[in-house]
């Protein structure tokens with residue numbers, strides 16, 4: 124119910140902004156029309172005065188020390204054979220300048236009448252998942268019910284603008300349904316400022332944002348190439364790589380593209396760190412990625428990177444983690460490393476109609492836990508242990524034409540708390556992009572659990588509908 | 603040596619600095635253009651004072667140049683970025699500018715050279731949402747296909763080069779004037795050659811030819827695309843064919859970055875002649891420069907009329 128209210132609120136807000144602009148726009152358009160007519164008249168006069176100017180130019184010596192900004196050729200069309208109107212009286216440079224100034228004003232007015240010139244760019248993304256899953260949540264470990272499910276995963280408001288000449292700011296506010304209660308949670312997914320003019324090829328980002336780790340951890344749900352975030356990112360990172368912190372990105376000053384990112388934050392993904400009573404630097408998350416890129420041919424590209432995340436001292440992050448055998452684990456140190464590799468075929472000529480991507484990430488988790496076999500704290504049987512586990516995903520995306528993309532996804536996951544607990548998942552999907560802002564995706568997923576997990580194999584079919592209204596930016600990280 | 607490691611370090615740093623500082627006046631002006639037509643114009647005006655790289659090779663769609671990370675180091679070192687404007691490069695340029703970490707070429711800086719400055723766009727959408735498609739939000743950006751409007755781009759490029767390097771103004775002025783004289787002569791030639799195009803009706807795949815049609819008196823009847831950037835529905839194709847037959851539209855233009863299937867089908871159904879025309883130099887063979895490309899377009903178009 125609450126999510127509906129939020130949805131309506133967003134829609135109203137958006138409508139309001141739009142109508143306000145529409146009114147202003149039609150008014151401005153009328154003005155522009157009148158002015159354009161006036162300019163047409165002026166234009167022919169100006170064209171006829173061209174010859175006069177030419178003779179003036181010849182007589183005046185080469186004294187023009189400034190670039191001739193004041194005489195764009197659209198209006199004057201100097202010496203153009205197409206401007207064949209005969210001269211109609213004398214004109215001075217001053218008059219021409221005046222006319223040009225007027226014309227430029229009209230043009231500028233026309234450009235500025237579009238929204239986003241003075242106000243933040245605003246966009247809303249809606250994403251609904253219709254699904255059928257053969258087993259209930261107790262058997263799948265999912266936080267969504269089995270059988271038929273309709274899940275409004277995102278109602279996302281995006282706002283972005285320049286802060287000042289030195290920084291840009293943006294916010295992503297999401298009203299998503301709580302998976303368990305169904306209530307709408309209004310969450311600030313991101314709200315960060317990023318510098319635009321630091322020296323030495325540096326960019327600094329601060330606030331709440333998706334920290335850079337691997338390739339898909341910092342992509343919003345609706346922009347993923349598949350319906351669900353790969354299992355390994357969900358388990359090892361905790362979904363999106365959200366952090367409250369700061370991140371520095373450095374482009375190496377060499378001819379080859381190499382980028383290095385490093386950051387620190389209060390959390391990284393989910394669940395949150397337990398705050399504790401006093402923190403040294405060890406309780407924070409430190410993360411980074413080193414990435415590079417190669418053009419194999421003009422049409423084939425390779426992008427690869429290595430990432431790392433460490434929280435040297437976690438204070439029982441996520442609480443007591445109950446294992447299927449009744450024992451518990453408390454996380455004491457979080458360590459994660461990753462490698463990503465993608466091979467792309469992006470034909471220069473017709474990449475809007477044909478392309479191919481093979482994307483891969485392997486993550487290695489090496490968390491240290493305090494294991495408590497009897498689940499009674501401080502009973503004396505506790506011991507420290509590290510669990511080394513691996514997870515990966517590999518997907519193919521083949522763009523058949525402008526609208527259709529099809530692909531496969533393979534998931535492999537060792538539980539980061541118990542490496543013998545392995546999950547395999549196989550998905551096939553078909554994406555139909557009606558336009559750039561309106562997309563349907565059909566996906567089938569079969570998931571294989573093993574006995575240790577206590578979960579059972581299942582099949583699921585998803586239909587995902589994603590739409591965008593308003594502004595939609597193409598940031599570098601989201602490319 | 604052992605006694606003076608600091609002095610040695612100082613020496614190394616100074617030598618290093620000398621290397622860094624020296625190219626600042628010795629090197630050429632580094633220009634990156636989004637498209638090949640602009641690169642050709644910059645080469646003609648800048649001559650040997652500039653080093654030009656175009657992001658596009660010529661075969662791309664003007665709205666769909668792949669966003670390659672290998673462009674980033676190029677743009678990082680660029681003194682100027684020269685672009686079409688009217689949001690033509692919306693799909694790839696803003697993100698590349700962000701990634702370039704080059705404050706000198708960001709929007710609003712002197713190194714950001716928007717060639718549309720001074721051009722009044724046609725077909726500015728009436729609505730502010732996406733019901734009119736997304737790729738032409740500020741009006742049609744394909745003004746470079748009108749050689750007279752290309753002269754505005756030349757002026758904008760000239761101004762930017764002079765602002766960046768005032769000491770080379772004389773060179774830029776003489777280069778520009780020589781090129782404009784050549785272009786003006788060509789425009790007269792094209793105008794004469796294009797006389798049979800007056801009133802000839804044509805369609806194209808993408809809404810690319812508004813300025814060209816106006817310059818040479820052709821009638822731009824419609825596009826295969828439903829809206830700029832949106833593929834046709836079967837109903838749109840059907841209606842297009844019916845109206846083309848009724849109105850005797852005689853040419854179907856296909857830009858090389860779009861598939862031939864639908865234009866070929868329309869050509870077959872209506873009897874209109876199908877031609878493939880480049881939208882920037884390098885789009886088809888023998889169109890390496892802007893003038894060669896316009897030559898090719900005018901000649902091919904005239905030939906298609908059969909007159």
Ligand SMILES: [Zn+2]
Nearest residue numbers: 737808809830
């Ligand atoms: Zn276009």
